[in-house]
Amino acid sequence: MPEPLLLTDLRAATMLPGGAAYGVIGDAAIAIEDGAIRWVGAARDVPGDLADWPRRGLGGRLVTPALIDCHTHIVHGGDRAREFEMRLEGASYEEIARAGGGIVSTVSATRAADEATLLKDALSRVDALIAEGVGCIEIKSGYGLDLETELRMLRVARRIGEVRPVTVVTSFLGAHAVPAGEDADRYIDEVCLPALEAAHAEGLVDAVDGFCEGIAFDTAQIARVFDRAAALGLPVKLHAEQLSHMGGTALAARYGARSVDHVEYASAADARALADAGSVAVLLPGAFYTLRETQAPPVQAFREAGVPMAVATDLNPGSSPLGSLLLAMNMACTLFRLTPEEALAGVTRHAARALGLRDRGEIRAGLRADLAVWNVETPAELSYRIGTNPLHTRIVGGQS
Ligand code: NIG
Ligand code: FE
Helix, strand or coil, rough: CCCCCEEEEEEECCCCCCCCHEEEEEEEEEEEECCCEEEEEHHHHCCCCCCCCCCCCEEEEEECCCCCCCCCCCCCCCCCCHHHHHHHHHCCCCHHHHHHCCCCHHHHHHHHHCHHHHHHHHHHHHHHHHCCCCCEEEEEEECCCCHHHHHHHHHHHHHHHCCCCCCCEEEEEECCCCCCCHHHHHHHHHHHCCCCCCCCHHCCCCCEEEEECCCEEEEHHHHHHHHHHHCCCCEEEEECCCCCCCCCCHHHHHHHCCCCEEECCHHHHHEEEEEEEEEEEEHHHHHHHHHHCCCCCCHHHHHHHHCHHHHHHHCCCCCCCCCCCCHHHHHHHHHHHHCCCHHHHHHHHHHHHCCCCCCCCCCCCCCCCCEECCCCCCCCHHHHHHCCCCCEEEEECCCC
């Protein structure tokens, strides 16, 4: 462990709720010891026993919690640039999926890629996120749809957390799409559930995800996956109400889901169900933008019900080839009318909650020292600028 360190000459957006906007402390200091935040507060209040610690001045820069991308499909083979062209020529995402393109075409490319290739390709995307201050990434399987490839994707995800200074949280997404020529029920029972058991036995699964949609699985099929997750003691989450209202949000809430993601077509009743379940709504403006959707998620209903909203890239080769979490924040504001403060909470405090992580997402004594230091004056600038990266330094586990 490095020496204790006192960060000084900084403004901290602690993201602690209930006080100043963004939890800002104007002239702040942050004490780091053993990879954790030991103390944070106004510089004039630094406790006497920390006063002679080694100091590092940050030139008045803004410090936030390190960012958290709580929904990605960053491990995958191939690309879908041709589909992008097809959509511009008039085909819809659903038409392409039903014609054997879409998720299923990435499945072919992912099955054909070995572990080294998947890792190398994913790392270039991971490095771009790290360069914008991301310290934690959720990574899903779901482009294998067979036991061997689902496990390979998850092994690559775990490996990313070993070879890069980033925390990886995995989600098993066997119920992502029905493989070409398969029966959906048979696929769930004979492939997806056994793959989940095998992945769990290998310690590869932190949570279980699914895609509840007309082009994927219905609520009864997702319920079978969630029942197995519950039997294994694994938390659940769901892609729901992205393209239509299928009832996935209410189902996920019944299972106490950590998060329900996309949720463009969620209703006010869904919002209340999420609030009661303590689930996070994960907004994915990159997919909304890419698919040129017109129905925005019910942000006002989420606010009124008190549903925490997270924001993520959904980085995937089809519906959201978005490699920037800062741009996702900007899109969440511009397309979904989040405030910049909500967007920053969405990639820090609420993203941590969506992943079940209680040790990060705010700048508070006792949490991990995962911080991002920015060349900006105000926290709103992180959402406001488009296509710029104002990161100065990232500190993860107390180390930069
Ligand atoms: O989150 N909605 C389903 N899954 C992905 C899409 C993946 C793909 O198109 O390859 C999503 O948008
Ligand atoms: Fe997704």
